[in-house]
Amino acid sequence: VTPDTxxxxxxxxxxxxxxxxxxxxADAKLQDLGVDSLAALELVFELEEEFKxxxxxxxxxxLGTVRAICDGIEALQSA
Amino acid sequence: xxxxxxxxxxxxxxxxxxxxxLATFSARVLAGQAGVTRLPGLAAPGLADPIGAAIxxxxxxxxxxxxxxxxxxxxxxxxxAAAVQAFTAAGLAREERPRAGxxxxxxxxxxxxxxxxxxxxxxxxxxxxxxxxIPLAMxxxxxxxxxxxxxxxxxxxTLSVACSSATHAIGQAFRLLRAGEVDLxxxxxxxxxxxxxxxxxxxxxxxxxxxxxDPTRACRPFSRDRQGIVIGEGAGFLVLETLxxxxxxxxxLLAEVVGYGANADAGHITHPDLDGITTCxxxxxxxARLPHSAVDYVNAHGTGTAVNDRLEAQAIAALFGAxxxxxxxxxxxxxxxxxxxxLEALATILALQEGLAPPTANLExxxxxLPPLDLVAGTARRARLEVAVSNxxxxxxxxxxxxxxxxx
Numbered sequence: 001v002t003p004d005t006x007x008x009x010x011x012x013x014x015x016x017x018x019x020x021x022x023x024x025x026a027d028a029k030l031q032d033l034g035v036d037s038l039a040a041l042e043l044v045f046e047l048e049e050e051f052k053x054x055x056x057x058x059x060x061x062x063l064g065t066v067r068a069i070c071d072g073i074e075a076l077q078s079a
Numbered sequence: 080x081x082x083x084x085x086x087x088x089x090x091x092x093x094x095x096x097x098x099x100x101l102a103t104f105s106a107r108v109l110a111g112q113a114g115v116t117r118l119p120g121l122a123a124p125g126l127a128d129p130i131g132a133a134i135x136x137x138x139x140x141x142x143x144x145x146x147x148x149x150x151x152x153x154x155x156x157x158x159x160a161a162a163v164q165a166f167t168a169a170g171l172a173r174e175e176r177p178r179a180g181x182x183x184x185x186x187x188x189x190x191x192x193x194x195x196x197x198x199x200x201x202x203x204x205x206x207x208x209x210x211x212x213i214p215l216a217m218x219x220x221x222x223x224x225x226x227x228x229x230x231x232x233x234x235x236x237t238l239s240v241a242c243s244s245a246t247h248a249i250g251q252a253f254r255l256l257r258a259g260e261v262d263l264x265x266x267x268x269x270x271x272x273x274x275x276x277x278x279x280x281x282x283x284x285x286x287x288x289x290x291x292x293d294p295t296r297a298c299r300p301f302s303r304d305r306q307g308i309v310i311g312e313g314a315g316f317l318v319l320e321t322l323x324x325x326x327x328x329x330x331x332l333l334a335e336v337v338g339y340g341a342n343a344d345a346g347h348i349t350h351p352d353l354d355g356i357t358t359c360x361x362x363x364x365x366x367a368r369l370p371h372s373a374v375d376y377v378n379a380h381g382t383g384t385a386v387n388d389r390l391e392a393q394a395i396a397a398l399f400g401a402x403x404x405x406x407x408x409x410x411x412x413x414x415x416x417x418x419x420x421x422l423e424a425l426a427t428i429l430a431l432q433e434g435l436a437p438p439t440a441n442l443e444x445x446x447x448x449l450p451p452l453d454l455v456a457g458t459a460r461r462a463r464l465e466v467a468v469s470n471x472x473x474x475x476x477x478x479x480x481x482x483x484x485x486x487x
Binding site for chain 2: 017
């Protein structure tokens with residue numbers, strides 16, 4: 001995962017959750033950060049806009065941690 | 080059939096152009112001090128100089144954590160802030176209550192969010208609607224949110240009945256309580272109609288009062304020179320309980336709800352009907368089992384349009400004569416649409432509590448064409464107020480009237 005991807009994901013999450021970006025660890029689980037099912041959809045929506053990717057439905061369950069989100073985005077970008 | 084349960088008000092809260100605390104609302108309603116301003120930032124097509132009773136000091140983060148705000152629409156934020164005040168004033172903790180419900184009146188639902196979604200989709204930039212567009216825009220979002228926040232697991236309904244929405248919400252909650260089906264209800268209304276499209280659409284109907292030199296003077300119900308409505312927004316909520324439930328927990332009683340009338344003109348979609356509104360007030364008094372002579376104060380619908388005020392004055396005079404004090408508080412908090420009946424229920428209860436009928440602000444020259452009424456103008460009138468009526472008449476030919484009695 002590039003530092004750029006990580007920083008951008010962190011920034012979007014931080015804004016959404018109204019917490020400092022630096023408090024979001026790479027292995028933090030979205031559920032533990034208070035992201036419910038609807039908020040998760042909002043988050044994916046914002047990531048799609050930010051990274052100009054389209055996250056297929058079947059990939060959604062994989063996006064459980066910040067690191068998994070970054071991995072998933074970079075995989076989609078290089079696909 | 081169980082015996083009818085007396086129903087009491089044990090908490091109230093509001094947000095409006097008069098502030099986000101009951102004390103400021105009370106002081107300004109009784110002083111007739113309008114919260115109407117120019118809204119230069121609001122680009123309403125066709126409306127050169129928009130005005131409204133907006134809420135300048137509303138800080139959403141003072142009421143809800145920032146992370147929740149993207150999922151809570153403007154109207155729901157107002158409703159929540161008002162309900163927090165009402166719940167706190169009633170001395171209620173947030174705990175699971177299977178026999179407590181929420182009835183919310185709203186005319187426009189999630190209109191702020193609907194307009195934003197439409198703008199995204201149709202402004203030519205090719206944006207998609209956000210995933211939370213539906214839960215933000217749906218009319219019942221505030222009611223659902225209040226139930227979740229306060230853990231109220233009883234009946235949860237949203238009544239969208241234009242300008243009488245909140246009065247119906249209170250009236251229907253009253254009926255459920257009186258029948259003993261629930262112990263406690265959070266009831267009132269919320270609306271956030273100060274949007275570019277809504278304001279412009281009202282302007283196209285030619286019912287908005289022009290700004291003039293001083294927008295606080297724009298809305299003048301019952302005046303010879305009345306010139307239309309000023310739109311407001313906000314929320315007004317009551318905690319209603321059966322007397323038995325309120326007593327069991329030692330709650331202070333603010334007022335009693337004793338009657339509710341609901342009917343339809345079954346006539347024109349926007350033009351009020353004299354027989355319809357007269358009948359609705361009569362139904363409410365009959366429901367309260369009170370003679371017409373018992374009414375001491377009428378908080379009129381009093382929009383400030385030529386037609387409403389004329390017909391409402393005729394209806395009041397026909398039923399009650401010139402005995403009760405009559406005023407409209409819409410010049411101060413604006414016509415808050417679906418929230419109007421909530422704010423006006425609060426104003427009516429404050430009047431009963433204080434023994435002070437609030438004035439109709441800006442009423443300097445009563446319309447001589449109106450039948451004789453004891454219109455309160457200038458300053459609040461001190462009087463012994465036992466029974467009061469709050470009127471709400473809506474587009475759709477839909478009427479709602481509640482009857483309130485001083486506690487104790």
